Amino acid sequence: MNRDYYFINEEIEFEQVNDLIKRKIVARGGDMMIVEVHFQKGAIGDLHHHIHEQVSYCISGCLEFEVNGEKQIIKGGDSVFMPIESLHGCVCLEDTVLLDIFTPQREDFLKK
Template structure:
């Protein structure tokens, strides 16, 4: 089955999901092969270490985050990126409130609510 978002997404028209304390996300553009997600973190919020079969690339728009990626820990700031291989354990702690842009390939079916 082909899945596809609308051609345009406007922040003020989209709902925010709350996947955990201090974290909210908006599903942006997607199709079966690619998904973009905006994630806002409050200071101290945690993206628990987890794995998934998707390739992920994350861009830091704002804030400061301590990322754990496949056993390695680094501090990332605006303009930095993180590449996460499929099935690599990863997570983050938000040190300064900020926004991440996550991209996934293929689509994160578990994020889609119909």
């Protein structure tokens, strides 16, 4: 099987970001990357910015996002777009699973 095309979820290990957040790269190629992120209730995604465009799709849970000073609560089925260099972060109001889509790929997420 060509591992450049297919990514088998059960074969991909999580990276523990901190006590309340873990993530795994579920697909990547070209200029795109998809990362599955699991947040426990109370987890905080600190305000930050980067050179990547990002879309976060909430699979399940509930969190308050902030993008460039504008706050919005999102739940399962909702999405949020973060432009390049936008200041963004979140607070998890309950256990939450997100899919984060980045372009270009987050080289800093790749293990050397």
